[in-house]
Amino acid sequence: MRDLISREYWRELFKQPAVRWNFIYILILTILSLALGFYINWLLGIAILVVALFGSQFSISRLRTIVVDAHEYLADLTYRVEQGQQEALLEMPLGMILMNKLGEIQWINPYMAKYFDLKIVVGKKLKEVDNELAKLENEHRNDKRPTIVTWQDRQFEFLVQKDNHVIYMMDVTSYEEINKRYKQQQIFLGNIYLDNYIELTQGMSDSDVSNLHNYVTSEISKWAAENHLLMKVIDDDNYLIIGHQVSLNRLEEKKFKILDIIRENTSKQNSPVTLSVGIAYGENDLVKLADTAQNNLDLALGRGGDQVVVRAQDSEARFYGGKTNPMEKRTRVRARMISQALQELMAQADQLFVMGHKNPDMDSLGACLGIRRIAAMNNRECWIVIDNEQAHSDVQRLLKQMDNFQEIKEHIITPEEALEKATPNSLLVMVDHAKKGITIASELYERLQNRLVIIDHHRRGEEFPENPLLVYIEPYASSTCELITEMFEYQPREGKGLNKLEATAMLTGIQIDTKSFTKSAGTRTFDAASYLRSAGADGMMIQMFMKENADSFMKRNHLISLAELNDSIAICAGEEEQVYDPVTAAQAADMLLQVNGIEASFVITKRADGMVCISARSMGDVNVQLIMEKMGGGGHLANAATQIKGKTIAEVKQTLIDQLAKTEDDGNKESTEE
DSSP: OTGGGOHHHHHHHTTSHHHHHHHHHHHHHHHHHHHHHHHHOHHHHHHHHHHHHHHHHHHHHHHHHHHHHHHHHHHHHHHHHHHHHHHHHHHSSOEEEEEOTTSBEEEEOHHHHGGGTTOOOTTSBHHHHOHHHHHHHHHHTTOSSOEEEEETTEEEEEEEETTTTEEEEEEOHHHHHHHHHHHHTOEEEEEEEETTHHHHHTTSOHHHHHHHHHHHHHHHHHHHHHTTOEEEEEETTEEEEEEEHHHHHHHHHTTOTHHHHHHHHHHHTTOOOOEEEEEEOSOSOHHHHHHHHHHHHHHHHHTTSSEEEEOOTTSOOEEEEOOSOOOOOOOHHHHHHHHHHHHHHHHHOSOEEEEOBSSOOHHHHHHHHHHHHHHHHTTOOEEEEOOGGGOOHHHHHHHHHGGGOHHHHTTEEOHHHHHHHOOTTOEEEEESOOOGGGBSOHHHHHHHTTSEEEEEOSOOOSSOOSSOSEEEEOTTSSOHHHHHHHHGGGSOTTSOOOOHHHHHHHHHHHHHHTTTTTSSOOHHHHHHHHHHHHTTOOHHHHHHHHOOOHHHHHHHHHHHHTEEEETTEEEEEOOSSOBOOHHHHHHHHHHHTTSTTOOEEEEEEEOTTSOEEEEEEESSSSOHHHHHHHTTOEEOSSEEEEEESSOOHHHHHHHHHHHHHHHHHHHHHHHHHO
């Protein structure tokens, strides 16, 4: 009873809001009950009062008990939590290093102490205790999530709380080893194709064919066994290989030496065989893995063969080999099939649009004229999409000559006009390129990308349209004009053939791309040139097209004067403030190859749009395509280029020098391994 009149009792009781409001509710209910009882009958009121007094005392006592029990529970829980935290800090398998703002260690838990061999580290700076750990802390202090790092030959999940100056480290070496084994045991699948086997064996005797096939199969089998691969012969010129990721890693380290072994040994027998290999990995679905491997093989073949393409689905490809110029192996049968397929697509379309690449050259525009004439021979209207502002002087002269050929001039339109004319049933033909990034009308491409035909002589790259209706890519051809010229033999005879301007433009394109028939010119090239001459190509007009204006001539010679010769490499960098035409830069690169002892040339200039360009040329021993691809470009083994945005000429030059040094180091490493 003494507790009931104690002020401390009531203060302690009413600390809890829930208790306080429950008491008020009971009190109000009791008062109302008493008032109602006395109103009805004074005896009933007294009875209710007695009951209320005893009931209130009991309720208050129970509430007090509940509050006390709750306090005791919370106090016990708080003690246990604090004890658990202390034990966790001391016993949990997670390393903790607590530092102050000066980087001095204030405390480490016992788990972390064992990595310091129980040395006294408190009060010392982290850098003094362990310089490697201090570097890791500095590198990862801004990371939002834990990072796997290597320290003391073990792997740790590493996290820095920069604001609290705390480092957390968990040893995950065993888990990383399991993960590493899992990745190493993943399956990869590869397709091996003998590029020119059919062409080589056509004139051989049965015994020679058998000997060649047995040698190649034996060499591939031995290579597969050495690298723990399963190899199966699919056809005379096709093999399947299956292996684990760890084997693929070793093959990539060795740069797929099997390519060089087969090529060099068969060349000694006057039957040079080259391999193209497409390898896919990183996929559990074997069907998808097989599809990706086939796509990679197609990419290797499209780039000219004699190389390996390694790529997982939706990732960047890695290229190996590609050291030789592609051997001509296309046949007139393929040209006829492509020509007939193009006719069928034209028949299904209401109109055609044909376009080349940005900064069009004579091969690009000549190919456009050839496709327009083929469309006319098939009674289809064809529009040539071109941007006059990006045209070089030779293309400008050709466009001016079109004033005398009204039929052609009426069918030359801008990208904006093409967008207005395009319909869902139109057909788009991309010539002399196969990349969206360098096409003249990217918006037109987006609209008609499902109605697309590609005709090109450059090696196929990664940035390739997904679903073209027809693809005719022949890296063995000298030019796109050569490929299109061969199609005229299979077009309707009743249609009007090439006129003088079209034939001259196409022959000019061939002559420029072959450096006047001195590079990449095969027997088919001369056949195409002969056909164009018979169609009326004018040699004097070709000379007129190829003339330079005085400004370009002076700029090119000035550019060449800036060249730096380093052993067999020539690097020429233009001035930062000077703008050069891409054709001028390309001509400078070609002329530098005429210097005795120069095997490759690189000309770096700034374009009118502010991008820095590199024109790369080679005599064949240096694969400039691979170098330019690593810098975001592409091309051929001996003729490649790239465009770089947001960098100065000096920065691009240094990047090129670093890339050349890396390529040379890789070459030296391969020689050492051999």
